[in-house]
Amino acid sequence: MTTTRRGFLTLTAATGLLLATPRAVADTRATFTLPRPSGPHPVGVRQRHLVQRGRPDPWVPEIDRELMISIWYPAHECTRSRAPYLDPLVAQKYTTDGVLGLAPNEVDWTSPTVTARLEAPPNGRHPLVVYTPGAGNSRALGTVLVEDLASHGYVVVTIDHTHETAVQFPGGRLVGEAIPDDPPDLEAAKRLFMDAREADVHFVLDQLRHEPTADLTRIGVFGHSAGGVIATRVMRADRRVWAGANLDGFFEFGENHPERGVDRPFLLMGTASNPQQPPLFGAVRTHLSDPNWAAFWNASTGWRRDLAVPHGRHYTYTDAQWFVPQMNVDPTGLIGTVGQQVVHAERDILRRLFDTHLKNHPTPLPTYPDVAEVK
Numbered sequence: 001m002t003t004t005r006r007g008f009l010t011l012t013a014a015t016g017l018l019l020a021t022p023r024a025v026a027d028t029r030a031t032f033t034l035p036r037p038s039g040p041h042p043v044g045v046r047q048r049h050l051v052q053r054g055r056p057d058p059w060v061p062e063i064d065r066e067l068m069i070s071i072w073y074p075a076h077e078c079t080r081s082r083a084p085y086l087d088p089l090v091a092q093k094y095t096t097d098g099v100l101g102l103a104p105n106e107v108d109w110t111s112p113t114v115t116a117r118l119e120a121p122p123n124g125r126h127p128l129v130v131y132t133p134g135a136g137n138s139r140a141l142g143t144v145l146v147e148d149l150a151s152h153g154y155v156v157v158t159i160d161h162t163h164e165t166a167v168q169f170p171g172g173r174l175v176g177e178a179i180p181d182d183p184p185d186l187e188a189a190k191r192l193f194m195d196a197r198e199a200d201v202h203f204v205l206d207q208l209r210h211e212p213t214a215d216l217t218r219i220g221v222f223g224h225s226a227g228g229v230i231a232t233r234v235m236r237a238d239r240r241v242w243a244g245a246n247l248d249g250f251f252e253f254g255e256n257h258p259e260r261g262v263d264r265p266f267l268l269m270g271t272a273s274n275p276q277q278p279p280l281f282g283a284v285r286t287h288l289s290d291p292n293w294a295a296f297w298n299a300s301t302g303w304r305r306d307l308a309v310p311h312g313r314h315y316t317y318t319d320a321q322w323f324v325p326q327m328n329v330d331p332t333g334l335i336g337t338v339g340q341q342v343v344h345a346e347r348d349i350l351r352r353l354f355d356t357h358l359k360n361h362p363t364p365l366p367t368y369p370d371v372a373e374v375k
Contacts, residue, residue, distance in 0.1 A: 029095070029108035032323040034085065034144055036115050038347065039151030044075030044120030045083050049170050052203050058196040059163040059178040067200055068167050070139060070158045072150040073213045075120035085112035086140050087168035093176075094166070100320060100334065107327060114143055116150070124153075127218035127358040128208065130201060130234075131158045134225030134318070135193070135253065136177075138165050141318045142224065148347040154354065155214040159204055161197050190254035197226065198233045205238065218242060218358040222267075222350065224317045229255050232296065235262045243357035245269065245350065247317035248285060251292035258292040261299030265357040267349070268293060268305070270374075271312040272336060284310050286374040303357070305365075306374040307349065311338040317346060342370040 037043055052065040086094065091109040098104040129149055131142045139158035146156040160167045163178035183189035201221070208214055220243045221231045228249025235244045245267040251258040270285030270293070283289045287297035287306050297304065309316050313336035315324075321335045322343050345368040352363040365373075 029105060030327050031108045031111045032326040034112065034114060034147075034319065035322060035343065037148045037151030038344070039148065039153070039351075041074035041123065041151050041153060042077050042120065043072060043116040043147055043150045044078075044080075044118075044122060045070055045072050045114070045116040045147075045150075046119050047071070048207075050204065050207050055199070055203075057162070058192055065162070065196075065200070065203075066169070067162055067204065068139075068160045068169060069204060071211070071213070072116060072146050072156040072158070074123045074126060074150060074153055074155075075117060076123045078117055078120045080117040080120050082113040083116050083118045085109070085114055085143065086138070089168045089172065089174040090138065090140075090166045093174065100315075100324075102327065102329070112323075114147060116147055122213045125213055125215050126153050126155050127220065127354065128211075128214040128216055129154050129156045129220040129222065129354060129358075130204065131156060132161070132197060132201060132221075132223035132227035132230050133158070134223075134227055134314075136164050137224070137318070138167075141320070144319045144322055144343055145317075145347055145350060149351060149354070152351050152355075153359075155211070157204060157208065157214075159200055161200055187254075191256070192254075194226065194230065194233070194254035197230050198237070201230060201234050202238065205240070216240065220244060220354045220358050222247065223249065225249050225314065226253050229253065232262060232266070235264060235266070236260060243267075243353060245353060248314055250285075251290075251296065255292075259295040259299050261296050261301065263301045265303035265353070266300055267307070267353050268297070269317065269346075269349070270306070270308045271314060271316050272310060274314070284308050288374060308372050308374055309336075309338055309342055309370055310372060311370065312336040312342060316342060321346075338370050342368075345369075345371050 048069050050067045055065045057063050057065045094109040131146050133139050133141050139160045149156050167175050219241045221234050221241050222245035223231045224247045228246030231244040235241045243265040247269050248271050272284050273280035275282035286308050287293040315334045355361045355363045
């Protein structure tokens with residue numbers, strides 16, 4: 001989750017990072033809960049620390065690139081502890097420093113837990129789905145979506161892209177942001193940013209070759225914002241990936257080839273854009289309104305859908321859509337005026353996408369009150 005840090009990640013219009021308006025520090029820190037997954041399987045989660053030997057970190061080149069990932073999976077029932085929403089050091093930093101426009105010490109980020117059990121015994125082998133978050137965001141911000149997918153029979157891997165946000169590594173080591181605030185060549189920095197993220201995903205997929213819970217003959221990928229554009233790039237480069245989704249990702253951010261579509265199933269989902277941000281100035285992002293989405297749409301030859309949440313905003317496709325209303329803040333700039341119920345539609349849409357194209361269980365989309373199909 002991005003902080004209110006200025007510079008590369010927050011002031012570049014193409015990131016679309018929208019910050020809620022802070023209010024005065026409350027006497028009592030707020031907290032929040034997350035919705036339970038809707039599927040029949042209990043969920044387990046565990047973390048892995050990965051180091052790509054011989055690949056210099058793009059932001060700290062004197063060290064090798066290292067990543068933290070979480071693996072969410074169908075599990076057997078057990079009494080192990082529920083996992084915390086955030087790793088302890090990250091949660092403490094967000095609490096004391098503030099995040100997503102919320103004031104320091106306004107929210108207790110150390111208290112929330114997820115439904116998944118830590119290191120629960122896995123139950124079977126399932127299709128793999130990879131999730132990559134928005135620019136400057138923690139992998140935790142996709143928990144509501146990925147935990148639900150796991151409960152319906154998927155192994156879902158979430159990735160923190162190191163040096164974009166605070167990441168806790170083994171041994172109690174907290175690694176923070178290292179991306180320059182004001183790079184001398186902004187366009188080159190954006191390209192490096194996206195190239196680094198794509199390379200992270202390819203590396204993670206390679207490292208999962210021997211993951212016993214994951215069926216690597218059936219792989220999907222999706223992401224929010226910059227992560228959604230990474231989903232398109234990964235699909236172009238890796239034939240192992242069968243289906244993908246871009247949740248309100250802007251091709252302007254370090255992606256020079258929106259006219260290069262994909263030839264496998266792909267879902268676009270947009271929301272109302274930032275009123276101050278070109279080229280849409282508040283219009284709903286679809287392949288009919290966004291020239292880059294149109295170029296991608298027209299160049300794609302596989303199954304495709306374009307869905308929109310007209311009353312949502314950029315963070316509608318993250319956990320913020322669920323927890324911001326619990327904070328007693330004005331959420332308009334972050335999640336729009338759509339209610340929490342849209343989260344259930346988003347989870348259902350993603351599950352049906354991957355059920356159809358990874359499990360060969362065609363499941364047509366019903367009509368959702370807050371979601372419009374764009375034709």
